[in-house]
Amino acid sequence: xxxxxxxxxxxxxxxxxxxxxxxxxxxxxxxxxxxxxxxxxxxxxxxxxxxxxxxxxxxxxxxxxxxxxxxxxxxxxxxxxxxxxxxxxxxxxxxxxxxxxxxxxxxxxxxxxxxxxxxxxxxxxxxxxxxxxxxxxxxxxxxxxxxxxxxxxxxxxxxxxxxxxxxxxxxxxxxxxxxxxxxxxxxxxxxxxxxxxxxxxxxxxxxxxxxxxxxxxxxxxxxxxxxxxxxxxxxxxxxxxxxxxxxxxxxxxxxxxxxxxxxxxxxxxxxxxxxxxxxxx
Amino acid sequence: xxxxxxxxxxxxxxxxxxxxxxxxxxxxxxxxxxxxxxxxxxxxxxxxxxxxxxxxxxxxxxxxxxxxxxxxxxxxxxxxxxxxxxxxxxxxxxxxxxxxxxxxxxxxxxxxxxxxxxxxxxxxxxxxxxxxxxxxxxxxxxxxxxxxxxxxxxxxxxxxxxxxxxxxxxxxxxxxxxxxxxxxxxxxxxxxxxxxxxxxxxxxxxxxxxxxxxxxxxxxxxxxxxxxxxxxxxxxxxxxxxxxxxxxxxxxxxx
Numbered sequence: 387x388x389x390x391x392x393x394x395x396x397x398x399x400x401x402x403x404x405x406x407x408x409x410x411x412x413x414x415x416x417x418x419x420x421x422x423x424x425x426x427x428x429x430x431x432x433x434x435x436x437x438x439x440x441x442x443x444x445x446x447x448x449x450x451x452x453x454x455x456x457x458x459x460x461x462x463x464x465x466x467x468x469x470x471x472x473x474x475x476x477x478x479x480x481x482x483x484x485x486x487x488x489x490x491x492x493x494x495x496x497x498x499x500x501x502x503x504x505x506x507x508x509x510x511x512x513x514x515x516x517x518x519x520x521x522x523x524x525x526x527x528x529x530x531x532x533x534x535x536x537x538x539x540x541x542x543x544x545x546x547x548x549x550x551x552x553x554x555x556x557x558x559x560x561x562x563x564x565x566x567x568x569x570x571x572x573x574x575x576x577x578x579x580x581x582x583x584x585x586x587x588x589x590x591x592x593x594x595x596x597x598x599x600x601x602x603x604x605x606x607x608x609x610x611x612x613x614x615x616x617x618x619x620x621x622x623x624x625x626x627x628x629x630x631x632x633x634x635x636x637x638x639x640x641x642x643x644x645x646x647x648x649x650x651x652x653x654x655x656x657x658x659x660x661x662x663x664x665x666x667x
Numbered sequence: 668x669x670x671x672x673x674x675x676x677x678x679x680x681x682x683x684x685x686x687x688x689x690x691x692x693x694x695x696x697x698x699x700x701x702x703x704x705x706x707x708x709x710x711x712x713x714x715x716x717x718x719x720x721x722x723x724x725x726x727x728x729x730x731x732x733x734x735x736x737x738x739x740x741x742x743x744x745x746x747x748x749x750x751x752x753x754x755x756x757x758x759x760x761x762x763x764x765x766x767x768x769x770x771x772x773x774x775x776x777x778x779x780x781x782x783x784x785x786x787x788x789x790x791x792x793x794x795x796x797x798x799x800x801x802x803x804x805x806x807x808x809x810x811x812x813x814x815x816x817x818x819x820x821x822x823x824x825x826x827x828x829x830x831x832x833x834x835x836x837x838x839x840x841x842x843x844x845x846x847x848x849x850x851x852x853x854x855x856x857x858x859x860x861x862x863x864x865x866x867x868x869x870x871x872x873x874x875x876x877x878x879x880x881x882x883x884x885x886x887x888x889x890x891x892x893x894x895x896x897x898x899x900x901x902x903x904x905x906x907x908x909x910x911x912x913x914x915x916x917x918x919x920x921x922x
Contacts, residue, residue: 484877490828
């Protein structure tokens with residue numbers, strides 16, 4: 387199963403996912419979302435929209451094996467998530483790399499290198515192959531010289547970069563970041579965006595930081611009340627003041643969205659409107 | 668709380684004792700302590716022998732005596748009991764410099780003081796020459812249940828995080844005029860501790876989710892703790908300490 391990819395398969399294919407928490411609160415109410423390989427997509431939405439719940443569905447942590455209020459399917463790189471199937475879940479968790487919002491939640495080993503090794507070691511790698519993964523991931527986020535330090539001695543920005551490395555080391559199909567820019571100073575924020583832009587993976591970024599979404603992602607989707615209410619080019623969505631207001635999203639004071647088609651040519655592979663058409667009806 | 672960047676009980680040196688594998692040092696320390704505890708309290712010469720053994724190990728490990736003594740102050744509360752015992756215990760009374768003491772109490776006090784001090788010094792030597800990380804790796808290789816070593820590992824990792832959180836909450840409380848100098852003002856502190864517990868609990872859940880997301884299946888992957896296991900030579904070298912201690916203990920029992 388491992389390593390066999392259908393090259394035409396979508397990186398992420400979420401269909402009609404519905405989920406209610408045990409207390410009856412419906413968090414997701416029929417979510418459809420498709421992301422093609424190599425795309426960078428921002429998932430926007432107000433607090434309580436169901437963003438975190440959706441993220442936990444992507445690698446099969448939700449729904450549990452015996453959840454009553456759950457329906458719908460999630461497939462990653464063509465492999466469907468089957469709750470309760472351990473080997474399937476292990477492969478799904480390799481393919482979906484989630485970077486959580488608080489790096490202290492993600493970094494729990496005694497040194498940076500050990501923490502980065504945790505994921506691939508769980509995949510069964512050892513010795514030279516394991517060391518290679520660690521070096522590669524730390525180099526990708528520019529943290530190679532800090533490999534033997536304790537995570538809690540690093541700055542917040544460095545910790546977030548190490549958190550990205552911990553999932554990169556598993557060579558994921560899709561990288562999912564929960565609020566990647568939160569609590570970062572402007573320089574760390576820019577460094578992280580440069581790193582993210584250079585990674586050869588599909589990216590789904592959950593954020594309230596609309597300028598950051600625009601900087602990194604050509605395509606955005608808005609999730610509100612458990613449903614995808616908009617899906618299109620980031621500049622188009624962010625220029626639509628009514629749409630943003632309806633879903634409690636706001637641009638920072640003084641920020642103006644550049645003209646939709648006149649942007650700098652940042653992503654040669656995805657200029658134009660292809661990103662919008664990636665969503666299935 | 669908040670130990671800072673260097674652990675206060677560890678002393679960074681490149682000595683042969685520091686280079687020994689951790690499991691070897693753990694076993695040696697435990698056996699040494701058992702030998703000390705098993706020694707009859709009247710065998711004063713044996714305790715002097717144990718002290719010499721510790722002194723030699725400290726010298727090889729280049730741990731200064733002052734450093735050890737300062738940290739052995741942790742023993743003080745027990746010493747207080749040892750000092751009181753001669754006056755509190757009953758039995759034969761002896762008089763020394765005009766003070767009447769119980770003979771049994773005197774020996775009991777000496778027993779606590781000598782064995783306690785030797786035990787504390789031995790543990791301090793272990794801590795000084797072994798990082799907490801290595802200690803856990805050593806326990807793991809000694810087949811200590813994984814669940815125990817993992818709990819200890821997480822405690823070490825998150826103690827600083829929790830300490831920081833507690834500090835921030837305290838500063839926020841003081842900034843709003845809280846000044847808990849008297850018992851009836853402790854309400855803020857108490858509810859703060861409750862909040863801290865809840866935060867720790869919730870963080871535990873988030874950490875677990877993050878671990879699951881990286882393929883955690885209930886045990887730390889073996890590949891992460893494979894290197895650096897003890898060689899036969901190291902076992903042989905380190906066994907000198909417990910062998911000498913056990914020999915002293917046997918001699919003391921037979922004497």
